[in-house]
Amino acid sequence: MKILVPVKRVVDYNVKVRVKADGTGIETAGVKMSMNPFDEIGVEEAVRLKEKGAATEIVAVSMGVPQCAETIRTALAMGADRGILVETDAELQPLAVAKLLKAIAEKEQPKLIILGKQAIDDDMNATGQMLAALLGWPQGTFASKITIEGDGITVTREVDGGLETVALTLPAIITTDLRLNEPRYASLPNIMKARKKPIDNLKPADLGVDPKPRLTTVKVAEPPKRKAGVKVGSVAELVEKLKTEAKVI
């Protein structure tokens, strides 16, 4: 079984994001970039499936600027077998990414595509669902546990009320939630081995996709500054305020 794992290059989760002065986006110049943490969970899950013998090949895909190759290289160091980079300077929105992934899926014929439930930069939570719709495949989103049995896959989903278990027939789309696994560190020998693993370089046109944005970003702004807090004199006063003002107890 072949698994496709899309991995997005995002601002590192430790970096405090700053909005550009002109409000057109966020500052990325000179900022540390890393793999989207939910995608790391996706790579980890794919590698575990391969270690268990359930998968035979893992292909990591990233899209965007040439430096996305580094994100792919991280996936390769964690255990993916090869990479595909779709290089473009264009702004990539979820629909464009889903279309590009659909074209790659048609070429590669994976049985499973594991995406992050969302990317920590724009928090869209859309690409996996759009891809499932475009391919006409079943989807198990917000997965906290997956089990493959024969031609099917059981997915435990984290939903508002608790956990939901769904059974899907392969090929299928999974999007990862935080509790699916704890990603490993890429060990030094695997970092060195990753250098020798191949990365294919494609352009959107090679896949017959026009990645033109469909949404226009009107404005990006910082969240409002938090108001100053108050000092309470006693525990009793704190409890009182929590009850009457904050209304949390």
Add this chain to the structure above:
Amino acid sequence: MFELSEEHRMLQDLVAKFIDRDVMPLEKAVLAREMSGQKSALSAEEEEVLLGKCRELGLWGLDVPEEFGGANLPTVALIGVYEEQARTCVPFTFPPDSPNLHMLMAVCNPEQRKKYLEPYARGEAQSAIAISEPGAGGDPAGMITRAVKNGDDWVINGRKIWVSRVPQADFVIVMARTGEGKRHEGVTAFIVERGTKGFNIEREIPMLGGQRTYELTFDDCRIPGSQLLGQEGRGFAPMQLRLTVRRLQIGAWCIGMTRRALDMMIEHAKQRVTFGQRLADRQAIQWWIAEAAMKIHACRLMVYDAAAKSDAGKDVRTEASMVKLYGTEMATETIDHAMQTFGAMGVAKELPLQLMAQKVRTMRVYEGPSEVHRMVIARRLLQDRR
């Protein structure tokens, strides 16, 4: 200037994660031990767990040649590793300790490679080096410990002091005078194994930073001729090589320590309000922050430059002196500013700043005091001009 390769950046990332998730959480325990007058070290169990993880991650033998199972990384790849390691005051390094490794690689004959270098390179054996004497430290060429040939053996007599890592060392590299030559001529390196008759640990000396050093005597200490390292009378050059390796490492450690102090200083300055204003809004604190950031940048460029030159086979003794001197002074100053920013908390034993300050204080003495490095740098310049 060069750019770090992708793999080397990934290695630094790996070490950063390892330090944050596995080593940093042990800092509290290490500080508590130091507070109660014990050695500021990890327990054997804590160390065992970390070593196990290092093995798994391949963080082992980073600069060991491939023939001994190492990763054979160049110095430029190690700088980031050292930098990340030094962000915590938990004393933990990836085996084996580099300086003696490089000295042994330079001097061991095939039998010595098998017996000493290979187990050392695999991280199974530990070592110490005894250079300093009561009468000769910053100026080691003044040493008087003497080894005399007796049949096939050598007999060592003398006294060494301030030697680190002695109790756990399977062998000590001992520098001793053998020939008639003066100063650095006629100094030879020997291997003395633990438990050799006539090799005595006289006393343990507690140092700042929770470290320990040892005073050693050699009392008709007889060792076989097979334990002479390299060439008779030519031990000074490989010893110098070893010092250079450590000095670059110290430079990188100082970057890590200074980064930590700066991070803590920034975090605190943004929270603490005095006289109605945040410390971060005060020029005095802002200048300390700017100064620290600028020096970290400068020091990093210096260390990478020296490392790249060293990897290219150039003699970097002068650069190593500059790096060691600049790094330790930068760290001393920034840690002190961070302590001052924290007020009473800065000098409380609960915080790592005071332990870092103690450690960097010892660094200004070992591997050559700052004043000696200044002298060496100036001498080189004065000699180069007609």
